[in-house]
Amino acid sequence: MPNPIALAIFDIDGVVRDVGGSYRRAIADTVEHFTNGDYRPTPTDLDQLKSEGIWNNDWKASQELIKRHGQASGNAYTGDYDAIVDYFQEQYRGKGEDPSQWTGYITQEPVLMTANYLNELAKGGVPSAFFSGATRGSANYILRQRIGLENPILVAMEDAPGKPDPTGLYMTVKHLEKSVPPGLPVLYAGDTVADMATITAARAEFPQRRWLGVGILPPHVQTNADYQNRYGDTLKQSGAALVLPHVEQLTASAIGTLLEQTA
Template identity: 60%
Template structure:
């Protein structure tokens, strides 16, 4: 009997390219709160995220501000940054300033998969859903408005603790699992160390299931072979079973191949 699979996708860097949106908003925010003294490069942001605990981009922005100012001789206790002000500024760039409509960087995110790819999984009997640190509004914008999906299974920022806590992954699985007696293999697809750590922690908490982490290289790290290879190695070290250059390479045949080798 072929064991069934449930595939759960992260969104940012997997479903949509956020190098010119979320990551640009991080850089804008850090630059603003350091009075234009420091604008983090994409590599700076990747290095922070490689620590595996900065999945939330608001918190990542704040941490980069803290680290820069601490490097200038100021202590965190002295600084007392206003987290709400950081979030509001970030959102003004990413979401835009119109409270009723998205007008910011989110409007220009290239899609990294098509709805036809998800239909291919459905036809192969593979259940799928999404677990993301993005806000529900942002996630639904790409899933429903851009991809045209009808009420997909989604656990978003508001629904669970941030990664690498696997609570949200468990909740997504629970929604997708039709027959609780049948222990499907769980494949989680992500582009960061935190995503892979989430799979590792899920395995520790629930070792009776098979949990597989699949890494996807976000577009911004594929500009040079050196950067691509280094990023891929980082994901493998963090627990990825395999690293792909695009999510659509994870087709039904590849999923079976990965399951058989796990």
């Protein structure tokens, strides 16, 4: 690797993989199931909830949507948090713990990033890692089995508090700094308000370092130009220094330009 210029850390859902037909579908299935078929949230409903910046955990997001619909409709829906998690996981992952036996929506997720892209980033002086609210098993499934990464640096749900708490971001940076000089600018690429809030929180806590949020437009918002523009504006208002329609447009050259523009 040439002299490194920055660290690139990636969220996974909506950035590395398209979860429109998997995680988001599992949320809708779960809410519909626990509201006895009375309510199935739309993609817009899910985006509105996510825009609040505190519902990065999809199990808790499902629980919150069930709760809100119950309050709005005057119904007292049953189903505790553990039951919600179990049902969600059966839809998303399938039954069982062994990834080789998974049959759920996870097996159908389109991949948005290649190993070659990460290699080119490294050649351009930008080492990379991953910080995600996904479970470690789910994240490794896409990184190792689908993309083919041998030993990715990953901080997952089990390792750190949920976003927008920046603890997991700091942990990821610490892993990267085992092989690069300390203090390099950090870019965090994510697709939600919580992701941008995470980088904003890091900047507030450690202003002596450069922290840059890069918004990535998830595939489901790119089917409508107006919706795409509104979504991008929301990411910018939440702290994104740059918004891109595809993560692989965040090249080493683009990162160098962004660093110059924000110096």
